Every structure is written in C-alpha cells, then in structure tokens.
Amino acid sequence: xxxxxxxxxxxxxxxxxxxxxxxxxxxxxxxxxxxxxxxxxxxxxxxxxxxxxxxxxxxxxxxxxxxxxxxxxxxxxxxxxxxxxxxxxxxxxxxxxxxxxxxxxxxxxxxxxxxxxxxxxxxxxxxxxxxxxxxxxxxxxxxxxxxxxxxxxxxxxxxxxxxxxxxxxxxxxxxxxxxxxxxxxxxxxxxxxxxxxxxxxxxxxxxxxxxxxxxxxxxxxxxxxxxxxxxxxxxxxxxxxxxxxxxxxxxxxxxxxxxxxxxxxxxxxxxxxxxxxxxxxxxxxxxxxxxxxxxxxxxxxxxxxxxxxxxxxxxxxxxxxxxxxxxxxxxxxxxxxxxxxxxxxxxxxxxxxxxxxxxxxxxxxxxxxxxxxxxxxxxxxxxxxxxxxxxxxxxxxxxxxxxxxxxxxxxxxxxxxxxxxxxxxxxxxxxxxxxxxxxxxxxxxxxxxxxxxxxxxxxxxxxxxxxxxxxxxxxxx
Numbered sequence: 001x002x003x004x005x006x007x008x009x010x011x012x013x014x015x016x017x018x019x020x021x022x023x024x025x026x027x028x029x030x031x032x033x034x035x036x037x038x039x040x041x042x043x044x045x046x047x048x049x050x051x052x053x054x055x056x057x058x059x060x061x062x063x064x065x066x067x068x069x070x071x072x073x074x075x076x077x078x079x080x081x082x083x084x085x086x087x088x089x090x091x092x093x094x095x096x097x098x099x100x101x102x103x104x105x106x107x108x109x110x111x112x113x114x115x116x117x118x119x120x121x122x123x124x125x126x127x128x129x130x131x132x133x134x135x136x137x138x139x140x141x142x143x144x145x146x147x148x149x150x151x152x153x154x155x156x157x158x159x160x161x162x163x164x165x166x167x168x169x170x171x172x173x174x175x176x177x178x179x180x181x182x183x184x185x186x187x188x189x190x191x192x193x194x195x196x197x198x199x200x201x202x203x204x205x206x207x208x209x210x211x212x213x214x215x216x217x218x219x220x221x222x223x224x225x226x227x228x229x230x231x232x233x234x235x236x237x238x239x240x241x242x243x244x245x246x247x248x249x250x251x252x253x254x255x256x257x258x259x260x261x262x263x264x265x266x267x268x269x270x271x272x273x274x275x276x277x278x279x280x281x282x283x284x285x286x287x288x289x290x291x292x293x294x295x296x297x298x299x300x301x302x303x304x305x306x307x308x309x310x311x312x313x314x315x316x317x318x319x320x321x322x323x324x325x326x327x328x329x330x331x332x333x334x335x336x337x338x339x340x341x342x343x344x345x346x347x348x349x350x351x352x353x354x355x356x357x358x359x360x361x362x363x364x365x366x367x368x369x370x371x372x373x374x375x376x377x378x379x380x381x382x383x384x385x386x387x388x389x390x391x392x393x394x395x396x397x398x399x400x401x402x403x404x405x406x407x408x409x410x411x412x413x414x415x416x417x418x419x420x421x422x423x424x425x426x427x428x429x430x431x432x433x434x435x436x437x438x439x440x441x442x443x444x445x446x447x448x449x450x451x452x453x454x455x456x457x458x459x460x461x462x463x464x465x466x467x468x469x470x471x472x473x474x475x476x477x
Contacts, residue, residue: 003070005086005401007374007390010056010064010076012106014044017051018225021110023200024053027141028106028395052107055397056364058100058207068390076100076399088423089361089402095425099207101131102341102421104366104397106140107201113194114227115149115170115215119237120189121340124210132189134340135205136263138419139183139251140368143198149174150185150193151243158235161192165215165231175243182251184345186263186336190239191247202366204421206340212237249335262334332420341423348372348416352409356402361422363400365409367392370416374398375408392418 014024014032024030025046030053032044044050056076057064063075071079080100085093092101118133125131137148153175164170174192177185179199187193192214195201212234219225249259331352333345346352348370356363365374371393378388391412392398400407409418 004378005071005083005403006069006376006388007404007407008069008071008076008079008399008401009067009390009392009396010399011067013054013057013062013064014048014050015052015054016049017113018049018219019109019111019113019196020049020051021108021198022047022049023108023110023141024050024106024395027200028053030106030395049110050108052105054103054105055366056100056102056104056399059103059209083401083403086403087362087399087401089359092361092402092423092425096423099131101207101423102364103205103207104364104421105203105205106395107137107199107203109146109195109197109199109201112196112217114213114217114219115165115174115192115194117192117212117214117234117238118187118189118208119210119212119234121206123189123237124208128210130210131206131208133206133208133210134189134338135187135203136336136341136343137185137187138202138204138335138343138345138368139179139181139185139199140202141181141198141200142179142183146179146195146197146199148177148179148185148193148195148199150177150187150248151175151191152240154242156240158238158240161238161240162231162235168218170215177248180251180253182253184249184251184263184335186247186249186338188239188247188265190237191243192238202368202419204341204343204364204366204419214238260333263336335419339425341421344420346409346418346420348409348411348418349414351411353406354400354409355406356400356404357406359422359424360402361424362402364421365392365398365400366419366421367394367396367398368417368419369394370411370413372412372416372418373410374400375410376404377406 012030012032014030014034025032025048030050032048032050032053033041034044035041054062054064058076058080060077063077066072066074066076066079077098077100080087080098084098087093088096088100095101118135119127120134121132123132149171152173154173156173161170161173164173174194177183179185194215212230213220213227214229214231214234216227216229220227220229244265246265247263249261249263250257252258331346331348331350333347335343335345337343354363365372371391374390374392376388376390378386380386387408390398393412
C-alpha cells in the first residue's frame with residue numbers, strides 16, 4: 001500500500017548577518033545548529049547575531065530537512081525528486097519543474113539591512129538562468145524607531161542614484177516607512193529597499209537568492225566589514241519611479257488609517273488596459289484594482305471574473321478551498337495576489353475545513369501568533385477512522401502537500417494568526433502576439449481553407465463545426 005504524504009515541518013537554518021540580532025532565538029524560540037568543515041554539529045548560542053532563519057528552502061546550497069514523520073531526514077529537494085507533482089500539484093509542477101517554487105524566512109533586522117534590489121523573472125532567466133524575486137514582508141514586531149526604506153520619495157535617474165550610492169547620500173532620496181506590527185509590504189522586483197532599527201519580519205518569496213547589494217551604509221568602504229557589491233551590475237534593474245503606496249498595507253494598529261485591500265500597484269480602470277490617466281500607471285482593471293484615472297467607472301465594481309463577497313473574501317481562493325464561506329470571510333484577508341504567489345492572513349478563531357484539491361496547489365502555513373493544529377482524516381491499521389494531528393506554533397512553518405484532499409485547521413490559541421501561501425502559475429500572453437489575427441497570410445492560398453470558411457458561414461448558431469458552444473454554453477436537447 002502506497003504511503004500518503006503528510007504535512008511537513010522543517011529544521012530551520014540560521015544565516016548570520018551583520019545587521020541581525022537575537023530575536024529569532026529569544027522571541028520565536030529558535031534553536032539553531034551549524035556544521036564545521038568536518039560535518040560536526042554544534043548548537044549556536046541564543047545570543048548570537050542571526051539575521052535570517054530559513055524555514056523552507058529548495059536552493060541547493062540551502063535545502064530544508066524534514067524534521068518529523070516517516071520522511072524525517074530527507075530534504076525538500078529529495079522529496080521533490082521523488083514525489084514530484086504529489087507535493088506541489090500538477091499545474092505547479094508542470095510550470096516550475098522539480099524546484100519547490102517558494103522560499104520562506106524569518107528576518108531579525110536589528111542593524112541596517114543593505115540597500116538592495118531584486119530582478120524580475122524575465123531578467124533573472126535571461127542573465128542568470130534563475131527565478132526572479134518578488135517577495136512579501138509581514139511585520140511581526142517593530143520597535144518605535146524602526147524604519148523600512150522602500151523605493152524612492154521622488155522621481156530618480158540612474159546617474160543620480162549611482163552618484164549618491166558612491167558619496168553616501170542615498171538615504172535622502174529613499175521613501176521611509178515607520179512600520180507597525182501587522183503591516184504588509186509587497187516588494188516588487190526593481191524596488192530598492194532596506195530596513196533598520198528592530199524589526200521581526202516573516203518573508204514569503206520566490207525560490208531565488210537573486211539579491212543585488214547597492215549600498216551598505218558605509219560598510220563597503222571599510223576593509224574589515226566590506227561585502228561584495230553589485231551596483232554596476234544592477235543599475236538597469238531598478239525602478240526609478242516614486243514608491244507606489246498601493247504596495248504598502250497598513251495593519252490594524254493604524255486604526256482608521258488601516259488598509260483593507262490587498263497590496264497592489266495603483267492602476268487605472270480602462271477596459272482596453274491602456275492607461276489614460278496620465279500618471280504612468282500600469283492598467284490592471286481586469287484584475288479588479290482601484291481606478292485612479294478619474295473616468296466614470298462604477299465604484300467598487302470588480303472585473304476580474306472571481307467571486308468577491310461584501311466582506312472581502314476572494315471566492316476564487318477561499319470560497320473554493322474553505323467549506324464555510326461566511327467563516328472564511330471573517331477569518332481570511334488576502335494580502336498579496338500575484339502570478340508568483342497568493343498570500344492570505346488567517347485570523348483563526350474558528351476551525352476551518354480546507355479542501356486542498358480545490359486550490360490546485362500545495363499550501364504553506366507560517367504561524368505568526370498563537371498555535372494551531374492541522375487535523376488530517378485517516379484510518380488506522382484496522383480500517384477505523386481517526387484524525388492525525390500536526391501542531392504548528394508561532395515561528396514555525398508547515399508545508400501541506402497538494403495530494404492531501406482535505407484537512408481541518410483548528411486554533412489552539414484565541415489569538416492564532418497564520419499566513420497561508422499558495423502558487424497558481426499563469427501563462428502570460430506574448431505581447432507581440434495579437435490573438436485576433438487570422439492564422440494565415442493575406443493573398444496566400446491555403447488548401448481546404450475555402451471549405452472551412454463555408455462551413456463557418458452555414459453555422460448560424462455560432463457553434464464550431466464540431467458542435468461545441470463558446471464558453472461552455474449550448475442549447476439543451
């Protein structure tokens with residue numbers, strides 16, 4: 001009998017960074033080990049300066065190891081090699097292959113994180129044969145004087161930015177955010193960013209380590225602290241426009257200023273996806289985003305074809321995967337939805353019945369606060385029904401394989417908060433291809449084409465010669 005896959009937890013991997021601190025050990029209870037050159041493991045002291053905890057990574061040089069169950073000791077890379085689409089889902093596997101597509105970290109930013117930028121998928125593939133790096137930051141904690149530098153505070157040029165990185169004045173042109181616990185930032189490729197001053201962050205990103213360091217707050221000029229820089233290599237990757245505030249979602253601690261919409265670039269709502277507002281925004285009205293072009297559109301109208309209810313639950317996501325739509329609407333808030341991933345915040349006050357198969361993807365849960373139990377229906381050796389329990393507490397990450405048909409997500413604490421991440425790859429249409437163009441050249445003879453056109457003319461109902469009706473609709477017989 002074939003063994004079924006189960007929810008995977010992983011051994012966290014510490015990454016020492018000069019800007020790190022000790023919050024990963026002291027606040028999240030992390031216990032790290034490291035290996036010497038001979039493979040001997042030693043425990044890292046709780047007060048060691050650690051910048052990152054890699055929770056789930058399929059990167060080769062960091063390959064997360066399963067910590068529990070009958071597959072304990074195997075890496076995520078080995079699991080992907082063996083179980084393929086059983087882990088990620090058929091569509092995700094067909095798109096990404098054997099590399100797990102997401103990477104999950106916790107960041108402890110105590111000092112100054114370098115000013116950096118990430119490439120998009122197209123440039124990363126062309127230049128480095130890798131994925132690009134879109135990512136989301138969820139602020140788990142922030143000291144009063146913490147800062148996040150995100151994009152620019154005005155229009156910039158490559159020359160001015162280059163000069164400021166060299167003369168140490170780049171901070172003057174960076175957009176500054178004073179974050180609070182619960183804030184969310186969607187860091188799109190090309191966005192220059194940095195941070196400092198006491199931040200604990202949960203990060204979900206593409207499975208990529210494509211980070212280009214642009215300015216290191218003067219550390220790069222000191223031989224004892226200098227790290228490799230990439231300013232010249234990355235100068236054409238940068239988005240020099242002012243930061244788009246639509247990518248910053250203020251959390252509940254902001255009170256009346258809190259955001260209730262997913263992070264998304266501000267865009268106009270022109271039906272033909274051509275922006276006429278004069279602000280240089282990319283038009284995404286087909287995705288249901290807010291209109292800024294000043295034209296007479298219906299306020300709040302969604303054109304994306306998905307089911308939104310009045311309380312903001314995305315029906316294509318939670319209406320499909322969670323059995324209680326009303327409960328899901330109260331519990332779930334979509335933070336970011338992009339081609340690379342969809343991340344949702346779950347304020348888990350009531351149990352949820354999750355149908356994994358309806359997501360068409362694996363599901364990753366990152367526990368931000370409290371604790372929860374993933375309860376999986378099963379049978380014992382005698383055929384009797386039972387529930388297998390898998391616990392997750394604050395600071396832990398669990399991967400639910402796509403082959404699991406359903407499970408229950410049960411809170412173990414009144415203030416349980418989870419991030420839920422899935423991937424639903426979308427094939428982009430080549431901008432150079434006009435789908436309305438006929439598939440033959442004008443004035444050229446194609447044998448049989450005349451007969452085909454006559455058949456289409458005779459077919460007054462609009463059905464194809466094979467009897468199919470567009471969009472799945474047809475007359476009842």
